[in-house]
Amino acid sequence: MNMPSTLERAPVAARAPATATAPDGTPAFAFDGVHKLFRAKDGVDVVALQDVGFEVQRGEFVTVVGPSGCGKSTLLRILAGLERASGGTVSLGGRQVTGPSRDIGVVFQAPVLLPWRTVLQNVLVPAEIQGRDRQAATERALHYLALVGLEKFATKYPGELSGGMQQRVGIARAFVNDPMLLLMDEPFGALDAMTRETLNLELHKLKERTGATIMLVTHSIPEAVFLGDRVVVMSPRPGRVTQIVEVDLPHPRSLAMINTDRFGTYVSGIRANLNAAGGLD
Amino acid sequence: MNDTPTLALRPGAPEPAAVPSRATSAAAPMAPAAPAPGPAGLTPTRRRLLMAAFFVGVMALWHVAVAWLQVSPLIFPGPLAVLRALADLVTSGEILTHLGVTLYEILAGFAFGALFGLVLGALIGQSALLEAVLYPYVIAFQTVPKVAVAPLFVLWFGFDTTSKVVITATIVFFPVLANTIVGLRSAPREQIELMKAFTASPWHVFRMVRLPHALPYVFAGLDIGIVLAVIGAIVGEFVGAQAGLGYLILQRNFSMDAAGMFAILVVLSLIGLALHALMRLVARRVIFWTDAFTDLSRGA
Numbered sequence: 158m159n160m161p162s163t164l165e166r167a168p169v170a171a172r173a174p175a176t177a178t179a180p181d182g183t184p185a186f187a188f189d190g191v192h193k194l195f196r197a198k199d200g201v202d203v204v205a206l207q208d209v210g211f212e213v214q215r216g217e218f219v220t221v222v223g224p225s226g227c228g229k230s231t232l233l234r235i236l237a238g239l240e241r242a243s244g245g246t247v248s249l250g251g252r253q254v255t256g257p258s259r260d261i262g263v264v265f266q267a268p269v270l271l272p273w274r275t276v277l278q279n280v281l282v283p284a285e286i287q288g289r290d291r292q293a294a295t296e297r298a299l300h301y302l303a304l305v306g307l308e309k310f311a312t313k314y315p316g317e318l319s320g321g322m323q324q325r326v327g328i329a330r331a332f333v334n335d336p337m338l339l340l341m342d343e344p345f346g347a348l349d350a351m352t353r354e355t356l357n358l359e360l361h362k363l364k365e366r367t368g369a370t371i372m373l374v375t376h377s378i379p380e381a382v383f384l385g386d387r388v389v390v391m392s393p394r395p396g397r398v399t400q401i402v403e404v405d406l407p408h409p410r411s412l413a414m415i416n417t418d419r420f421g422t423y424v425s426g427i428r429a430n431l432n433a434a435g436g437l438d
Numbered sequence: 439m440n441d442t443p444t445l446a447l448r449p450g451a452p453e454p455a456a457v458p459s460r461a462t463s464a465a466a467p468m469a470p471a472a473p474a475p476g477p478a479g480l481t482p483t484r485r486r487l488l489m490a491a492f493f494v495g496v497m498a499l500w501h502v503a504v505a506w507l508q509v510s511p512l513i514f515p516g517p518l519a520v521l522r523a524l525a526d527l528v529t530s531g532e533i534l535t536h537l538g539v540t541l542y543e544i545l546a547g548f549a550f551g552a553l554f555g556l557v558l559g560a561l562i563g564q565s566a567l568l569e570a571v572l573y574p575y576v577i578a579f580q581t582v583p584k585v586a587v588a589p590l591f592v593l594w595f596g597f598d599t600t601s602k603v604v605i606t607a608t609i610v611f612f613p614v615l616a617n618t619i620v621g622l623r624s625a626p627r628e629q630i631e632l633m634k635a636f637t638a639s640p641w642h643v644f645r646m647v648r649l650p651h652a653l654p655y656v657f658a659g660l661d662i663g664i665v666l667a668v669i670g671a672i673v674g675e676f677v678g679a680q681a682g683l684g685y686l687i688l689q690r691n692f693s694m695d696a697a698g699m700f701a702i703l704v705v706l707s708l709i710g711l712a713l714h715a716l717m718r719l720v721a722r723r724v725i726f727w728t729d730a731f732t733d734l735s736r737g738a
Contacts, residue, residue: 237635263635269628272727273650282646283636316727340635 183251184212185338185370186236191245193231193396204395205231209245211389211401213372215337218364220385221374222427228396229374233342236372237263250337259287262331266343268323270315276302277311280330287334294333301329304363321352328360332367341373345380357383358412365409378431382423383410390427392434400430515697523701533686533705540683541709543599543671547606548664555611555663556656559618563652564644569619580612584670588677602674602682609670610663614656621655622648654728657721664713668706 193206205228213219221229234240235247238257247254249261262283270279277298284294302308305325315323324344331339344360345353357380364371364384375381381388382404390400404423406414414420480488497517503509504516511519527533558576562569588605595601625647633643675684683702690698 239631239635257635257637259637261635263632265628265632267626267628269626269632271629271647271650273725282633285646286633286636286638286642314727 184248185215185217186247186249186372187212188232188236189246189248191232191235191247192243193228193235193240194243206235206242207395207397209391209396209398211398213370213387215370216368218371218373218384218386219389220381220387221372221389221391222376222378222381222431223391223396224393224431225376227391227393229391230342232391232396233340233372233374236338237261237340259334260337262334262336262339264324264327264331264339264341264344266346268315268320268327270323270326272315275312275314276307276318276326279315279326280333282330283334289334297335298329298333301332302326304332304366305329305359319352321348321356324348324356325359328363332363332369337370339369339371341371343375344373346375353380354412360384361410378424378427379415379420382406382420382427383415388423388427390430392431399434400427402427512694512696515700519697520700520704523695523697524704527698527701527705536681536683536686537705539599539681540671540675543602543606543674543682544667544709544713546599547603547670548610548667550603551607551610551667552614552660552663554607555614555659556618558611559615559656560622562615563619563622563648576612576615579608584609585673585677588673591674592678597678597680599682601677602671602679605674605677606667606670609666609673613662613666614659617655617659617662618652621652624655625651653725654721657717657725661714661717661721664717665710668710668713672706 187210189210191206191209192204194202195205197203209228209232211219221232223229231240235242236249236254238254238261249258270276271282274282277295280298280302281291281294284291284298299308299311302311305328307322307325307329310318310322315326318326324347328341328344331341345356348356360373361384363369371384373381373384382402385402385404388402388404389398390402391397392399402423406419406423500517504511504514515523558572562572562576584605587608588601591601591604595604629647629651630643633647638646671682672684672687675682676688679685683706687699687702690696690702
């Protein structure tokens with residue numbers, strides 16, 4: 158489903174920090190009173206999301222944290238246009254979301270690369286789908302591959318890469334069209350702890366360099382605090398926003414920061430909030 | 439018949455459909471195709487030696503058994519008699535026209551059957567509605583033994599090669615169709631969702647994800663099909679023909695020439711092995727990203 162978009166921007170210009178391109182006060186995206194019901198197999202409706210509402214400005218990195226089944230992935234899928242909300246409004250750049258948008262890049266937990274395409278060809282998939290100029294897209298693809306440290310692997314096949322490297326390719330692929338918004342659904346959930354830390358740091362640097370607007374869903378509180386400008390905390394089913402935490406830690410962030418008291422205070426505060434909602438474990 | 443029509447195997451097929459399992463997200467790096475020890479942990483040279491020794495052993499056993507038990511060569515000839523008949527067949531040049539006719543029937547039948555199976559499989563694989571409407575007829579047709587309808591085809595298409603091509607095509611058609619359907623549905627859901635999130639049209643999803651994902655399955659079907667094509671051509675020729683290896687077998691049968699019949703059977707087996715090897719060679723080139731076709735192929 159190709160959604161024509163009035164937000165179509167010149168691809169190169171968009172590489173400048175997105176905060177600077179925000180034309181007016183329109184938020185990058187906004188949820189307002191969003192509900193989602195699922196019909197379970199026994200015919201009973203399950204409330205996955207209840208009255209979710211928050212706004213995210215351009216250039217902001219917002220993380221959504223909550224226990225499994227709190228509907229945080231559903232929230233992301235609704236914004237990505239892969240699912241419809243049962244009620245409420247979801248808007249992207251001031252326009253109501255009715256389906257997948259060219260302004261969005263996505264990263265899922267599994268890298269889902271196409272094994273018959275080289276790394277570069279995989280990164281170019283969204284550009285091909287959207288019929289972008291091939292040469293310009295290739296330049297951007299190589300640019301982002303370099304930013305995730307894979308410029309030397311452009312002609313390799315996914316089968317020759319480690320899991321962490323495959324996920325980096327997935328991130329470069331999400332960036333390739335310079336989308337207005339990046340959606341990441343537990344992008345590092347399947348990786349080992351060390352690779353995960355490395356990729357957290359890399360994603361943070363990538364965000365600092367590109368000024369992209371990012372919403373990342375995770376069940377790791379430290380990851381949410383480390384990456385987020387704001388952390389949206391969600392309760393278990395029915396999924397509601399219980400707290401939105403402004404993370405006032407200096408930029409650029411470093412892994413050493415994880416051991417500071419201030420970082421710990423944020424983490425334990427969110428954990429206490431989740432426990433109070435009956436969330437964790 | 440199969441209770442589970444999604445299981446892409448023709449009952450009684452010579453070998454199971456090699457279902458590829460290398461997931462897209464496989465984190466383990468693929469080992470480069472080095473001359474590493476094979477499946478049994480043998481070097482290629484040792485494996486070849488073992489294969490040759492086994493062949494010689496079977497031949498020797500055959501030879502000794504026939505001599506020992508004093509079986510009449512009219513009923514069960516020894517390997518040397520078969521070899522002699524084979525040499526006669528080749529040196530007299532008699533085999534050439536018949537081999538040509540049968541090869542044509544095999545290849546043309548395979549081409550039509552595979553094409554039809556691919557196209558119909560692609561259609562059915564696209565929609566559950568088409569599957570519901572069409573698949574029962576496909577299964578019903580597949581249930582009918584082709585040997586039973588072969589006389590009809592000869593009646594309709596005549597005694598020359600056309601009827602054999604049609605019979606061969608009907609036999610090749612099903613394994614290709616069934617594997618194509620399963621293959622087209624094998625693409626990971628997350629992969630398709632990702633494409634949709636990037637605003638892919640159904641055509642994009644088909645061309646960029648579903649079709650390539652189906653190829654390993656399709657080749658498994660083609661591999662079964664090419665071997666069945668040999669059977670199809672011979673079945674057709676048995677019903678009524680003026681030339682071909684099947685026709686030659688019947689001729690030898692009438693003249694009580696068991697060794698001559700065995701010689702033709704050897705030729706048929708060699709055709710099957712060669713076509714199978716060729717198919718695997720093509721498969722390994724086309725679907726280079728899976729190792730579904732790398733292990734079973736070296737015998738030919």
